[in-house]
Amino acid sequence: MISQIVTLVGVLIGALTSYLSTTVAERARHRRLLDTRWDERKLSIYVEYAAVVKEAGRAAGRARTEQDQELRQQALSEMDDAEQRRSLAFESMALLAAPSAIEAAHEVNRLLWEILIAARDPDSAPALGSDLVKALNVLHERARQDLGISAEHPRPAQR
Numbered sequence: 821m822i823s824q825i826v827t828l829v830g831v832l833i834g835a836l837t838s839y840l841s842t843t844v845a846e847r848a849r850h851r852r853l854l855d856t857r858w859d860e861r862k863l864s865i866y867v868e869y870a871a872v873v874k875e876a877g878r879a880a881g882r883a884r885t886e887q888d889q890e891l892r893q894q895a896l897s898e899m900d901d902a903e904q905r906r907s908l909a910f911e912s913m914a915l916l917a918a919p920s921a922i923e924a925a926h927e928v929n930r931l932l933w934e935i936l937i938a939a940r941d942p943d944s945a946p947a948l949g950s951d952l953v954k955a956l957n958v959l960h961e962r963a964r965q966d967l968g969i970s971a972e973h974p975r976p977a978q979r
Contacts, residue, residue, distance in 0.1 A: 859967055862916050866963040869909040869925065870956060873932055876902035877952055880939035899939060906932070918966035924959040931955050 879899035886892040910929065914922055931952045938944045964970075 858916065862963075863967060865909060865912045865916055866921070866959075866967075869906065869913050870959070872902050872906040872909055873928055873952075873956065876906055876932060877935055877949060880935045881949065883939040884942060896940065899936060903932075903936060918962065921959060921962040921966050924955065924962045928952065928955045928959055 876899055879895050879902055883892050883895035883899055886895055906929075910925060913925055917925070935949065935952060
């Protein structure tokens with residue numbers, strides 16, 4: 821009878837060990853799936869945000885330099901549309917991105933707003949687009965950190 825009890829205890833221990841290891845493996849797999857899904861969403865948000873910032877900046881540049889009043893109004897309208905989309909993209913980013921990336925995006929927003937204000941008032945001092953590019957570069961670096969992309973990530977050879 822003792823051998824049957826020992827066998828039964830062995831089976832129970834084996835079943836419990838199997839259950840626990842399967843549960844731990846499934847939880848880890850689920851966590852990796854969620855992390856991947858969120859990283860994909862974050863990447864999408866970062867790309868969308870940067871694209872509309874650039875679009876708004878280009879439209880502002882056209883509005884500032886355009887002599888034809890109708891073309892200037894069209895550029896201002898495109899600028900306002902891009903600014904609306906930037907605002908929405910920023911809200912998504914504020915919910916998903918790392919704090920350091922959000923901080924960098926705040927600086928991008930500030931510099932873009934200066935450019936947009938200058939585009940509306942041609943008599944004002946021009947805002948520097950190079951500062952916006954530098955701020956976007958900082959945002960890109962912080963986004964890479966948030967997504968776990970190392971600085972040593974291989975880049976294509978330049979020709």
